[in-house]
Amino acid sequence: MTAQVQSQSSYDVIVVGSGAGAMTSALFAADQGLSVLIVEKSDKYGGTSAISGGGIWIPNNHYFAAIGGRDSAELSMQYLKAATGEHGDPVRLQAYLDNAAPMIKKLTSNSRVRYAVADKYPDYYPQLPGALPGGRTLDPELFDTSLLEEELPNLRKPSPSTLLMGRIAWTARDAHKAMARSFGWQWLIFRLMARYKLDFKWRRKSKYDRRAALGSSLVASLRRSLMDRNVPLWLNTDFQDVLLDGDRVCGIKVATGGRILELKARRGVIFGSGGFEQNQTLREKFLPQPTKASWSATPPGNNTGAALEAGLNIGAATALMDWAWWAPTIAVPGEEKPRGVFAERAFPGAIVVNSLGHRYVNEAAPYLEFVDAMYKDNRKTDGRTVPSWVIFDGHFRFHYAMGPLMPAQVMPDSRLRKEWLNTVYWKADSLDQLAMQIGVDGAGLSNTVSKVNQYAKTGVDLDFGRGGNVFDRYYGDSNITPNPCLAPMRKGPYYAMRLDAGDIGTKGGLLTNRHAQVVREDGRPISGLYAIGNCSASVMGTSYPGAGGTLGPAMTFGYIAANHIASSVPVAASTAPEAVS
Structure with missing residues (x-):
């Protein structure tokens, strides 16, 4: 990388970040004859995209x-x-x-x-x-x-x-x-x-x-495609700030290899660097409380909001700053980040309760709506819903997965790591004993289980309608009738796992227009600056229309940004800023 830095410090397009949106924009820019550089803060490329489901809506x-x-x-x-x-x-x-x-x-x-x-x-x-x-x-x-x-x-x-x-x-x-x-x-x-x-x-x-x-x-297929085009990707290159020529963004400042470098972007800079979910200060400033970076299912140390702060410093507008791509998470000792709980909540025989022992949401609901409901109930119950608890019995444990616990028919309790007991999962012979271990009201939990057991018989969840639509049933057990998302809970031992109000990235960020240009409060674009993915305010607003509702827009607006840059009139050549130490 050192040789690359010394030989070239000026490109047509510089892309900050190496997730799916960032690499898509780089690929389309390169295919239109533009010279492109990708800079990535981490020692690995792929960002949150690499650990995601990869689906696009x-x-x-x-x-x-x-x-x-x-x-x-x-x-x-x-x-x-x-x-x-x-x-x-x-x-x-x-x-x-x-x-x-x-x-x-x-x-x-x-x-x-x-x-x-x-x-x-x-x-x-x-x-x-x-x-x-x-x-x-x-x-x-x-x-x-x-x-x-x-x-x-x-x-x-x-x-x-x-x-x-x-x-x-x-x-x-x-x-x-x-x-x-x-x-x-x-x-x-x-x-x-x-x-x-x-x-x-x-x-x-x-x-x-x-x-x-x-x-x-x-991510792997995008990176191989960029290798085919000889597009450089610099790792361990920390974005610091944008460079300005008057009101126009003309490049970026980065820290790499113990030096500060100024890199020229003749046509434009594309922010594709993720949100601010790993920045605890920004979380506390903008997101609902309580909130912790350690609850996020994204790579620690990345997505700290550098692009957001750089944009704010030059007058960029923002939107949706109090929203994230919410997803409940389970922390596992020894793993760098908690695991998102997506499909398992729809499996029949598990319920989610607050510390009163009460359900407050359709467990099979989309993950954004699930955590939104968690926060709403937390406000209603004066702090008794964050964290929540997923409860299931021995039958569920044998047949289904939950977080890091594979079904007991493949991974019995005897094969689980000993340190997981009372950290990842709690276990007891009765619901009352389990409730006591996790600090949940025993009577409330018992009443809730009795009610859900009755719903399992009729197939109708009278409280939240679980299993009542095609989305709920997608991950339900197709062998269970009359409702693939509902089953009675009556066979000990009983289990509990803690659910935190996690996320897979923040949803708010720099406001952009239809060309993916970052705009000011009055709607005027900041010349030379584009933002895509989670560092920009989501086109989906506060909703999550379907699986891939994050990556689909990130890649699409990456495509839009590349096309807009390629069609713009080139800026007159000037002397590229030199690297300074």
Whole structure:
């Protein structure tokens, strides 16, 4: 990297961050003949994208159309307007819808990125007009990581929770089949494990699968595509500030290798560096309380809000600063970050309660709405809902996963790490004993369990409607009737696990226009500065329309930014700032 720094300090486009949106913008800029540099604060590339599911929410996409799916721009806009409500900007929403489908078609045609349609993955708000029961979410195909060659060690490793047995890659479609225990799921698991075991040559190099899936696949395929184009990616390069030529952003200042460097951007700077969820000071300033960076399921030490603060310093407007992409999390000792709890909340036989022993939300609800409900109930109960507790019995424990606990039929309690007892999970022979251990009101918990057991018999959750829509049922057990998301809890031992009010990134940030340009309070763009992904205020407002509602817009507005930069009139050449120590 030192040789690169010494030989070149001026580029057409500089991209800050190396997640999916950042790398997509770099790729499209490079394909239009622009010289591009990507700078990444961490010693690994991929950011939060690499540890995500990698899905992208792309309305009216060509994959769905190819299998006979019916969607349209009009139907998609109807749904988005209903989902985003007063927080939706029709101009930005239109820009998203106009560009999302062309973006993924061009990306998959001209790079190594490959997707498949998740035709059974419903939109998150099936009750809203324009919602579809599947087809708008795309799922990354597996990618052979040996193609990364010398860049493989620098790829951020996926979260253990996204891998089968903590090391085997599988697509979201495969994971759904196994979790919903659909026909053939056991044969699927056997086939995946056999594929991994028989790859003897690769397993001598690494305990992890040769193949990448989910967000790891997306990031790996994007990085290989950028390698094909000779686009440099500098690691351990910490963005410090923007450089200005009058009111125009003309470059960035970075710290790397013990030096401060000033790098010129002739055409534009694209912020794709994530939100501020790892900055405790900013969390306390903007987000609902209580809040902790340690609850976030994002990489510690990254996403500290540097781009946000740089934008604020030059007069950028912001929006949605009190929102995050909420997701409940479970902390696991020894792991660098907590695990998000996404699908497991829909499995039948587990409930979530506050310290009064009361349910307060449909456990199968989308994760953003789940934590939003957690905070609302916390205010209502004077601080008795953050944290919450997920409770389940021995039957659930045997058949289903919860956080780091694989089903007991594969991972019995005797095989769990001893230090997890009373830190990751609590266990007792009766509900009263369990309630006492975790500080939950025993009578309240007992009454709640009795009520839910009755709901399981009738199949109707009279309190919160769990399992009453197609989204809830997506991760329910297809073998359970009359409601795949409800089962009685009556077989000891009983278990509890703590749920924190976590997130997978912040939602608020720099306000942008339809070209992804950062704007001032009066709406005027800051020339030369673009923002995409979680460092920008989400086009989705306070909603989460479907799986991939973070990465889909990040990549789409990365595409929009690259196109806008390429079509702009080049700034007259000037002497590039020299590196200073």
